[in-house]
Amino acid sequence: MIVGTGLVKPAKEESSGTPDHSVRRKRLLLAVLGLLILIISAGLLIVRLNRLEQQIARLDDQVERNNRGLQDAEQRSEAALHRASQAESSARQAAQQRDEAQKAQANSEQKAQAAQKQAESAQSEAIAAQQRAEQFRKQREDELGRLQQVLSQIADTRRTAIGLIMTLGNNSIRFDFDKATLRPENREVLSRIAGVLSALKGYGIYVYGYADDRGSDEYNVKLSERRAAAVRDYLVQAGLNPGIITTKGYGKSDPRATGRSAAARATNRRVEIGIVDSSLRYEEMPEQGK
Numbered sequence: 050m051i052v053g054t055g056l057v058k059p060a061k062e063e064s065s066g067t068p069d070h071s072v073r074r075k076r077l078l079l080a081v082l083g084l085l086i087l088i089i090s091a092g093l094l095i096v097r098l099n100r101l102e103q104q105i106a107r108l109d110d111q112v113e114r115n116n117r118g119l120q121d122a123e124q125r126s127e128a129a130l131h132r133a134s135q136a137e138s139s140a141r142q143a144a145q146q147r148d149e150a151q152k153a154q155a156n157s158e159q160k161a162q163a164a165q166k167q168a169e170s171a172q173s174e175a176i177a178a179q180q181r182a183e184q185f186r187k188q189r190e191d192e193l194g195r196l197q198q199v200l201s202q203i204a205d206t207r208r209t210a211i212g213l214i215m216t217l218g219n220n221s222i223r224f225d226f227d228k229a230t231l232r233p234e235n236r237e238v239l240s241r242i243a244g245v246l247s248a249l250k251g252y253g254i255y256v257y258g259y260a261d262d263r264g265s266d267e268y269n270v271k272l273s274e275r276r277a278a279a280v281r282d283y284l285v286q287a288g289l290n291p292g293i294i295t296t297k298g299y300g301k302s303d304p305r306a307t308g309r310s311a312a313a314r315a316t317n318r319r320v321e322i323g324i325v326d327s328s329l330r331y332e333e334m335p336e337q338g339k
Contacts, residue, residue: 200245203245204222204242212325215242217320219312221238239284247288253294258280259276259301259302271298274297
């Protein structure tokens with residue numbers, strides 16, 4: 050049913066197939082509504098996108114922080130591994146040094162023990178050697194004592210720090226002035242002395258010649274050397290080993306008697322025989338009848 054004029058025309062348009070104004074408005078409203086919905090949807094989408102971008106940005110920041118943390122963790126891990134490697138190397142080196150120190154200590158202890166044993170052995174040997182030396186010295190002392198008793202019956206014989214000294218002076222051997230020739234009675238005395246000395250073992254014989262105060266020093270030294278040589282030659286002829294006999298002349302030094310009397314000068318024209326242990330050093334040998 051047609052109500053008014055305004056409603057007739059649209060009915061004609063529908064009947065004619067052309068949309069009327071109301072339909073267009075509806076369509077327009079629908080389009081606007083769709084557009085609004087689209088705009089709202091787009092706005093919501095944009096908001097969501099913004100939120101998503103913000104979330105993505107936050108995630109990126111988080112990822113970056115995580116990456117930096119991971120890098121820091123990796124660096125710390127590498128540093129820790131490096132320190133662990135150094136610690137392990139140091140531990141191996143320390144263990145090696147400890148082993149070497151233990152070996153060195155063991156070797157040192159072994160050497161110390163060996164040295165102590167050697168020292169104890171050396172000390173024992175030294176004590177034994179000292180005892181043997183003391184025993185030998187006592188034997189030598191006893192032998193020298195007996196020898197002195199025997200030789201004192203032939204000529205004046207005295208003990209020294211290292212042996213005996215026989216003085217063949219005016220009472221046993223006489224030398225004429227400026228002479229080095231042995232008298233027949235001198236030969237008898239020297240034969241007795243040679244018989245005693247030939248039994249000695251390990252001794253050295255020292256023959257010293259002297260002169261009186263007349264004449265020059267140089268001449269008297271040579272004269273006293275000839276007198277010592279004459280006694281040495283006779284002792285060798287009597288059987289003594291020439292290798293153990295040493296001679297020396299002292300001239301008019303160290304006189305036995307003072308003064309210029311004939312008796313004093315005859316006493317000083319003498320020969321002395323030193324008897325010492327051949328193991329003594331040369332610098333310990335008696336000189337000038339001392």
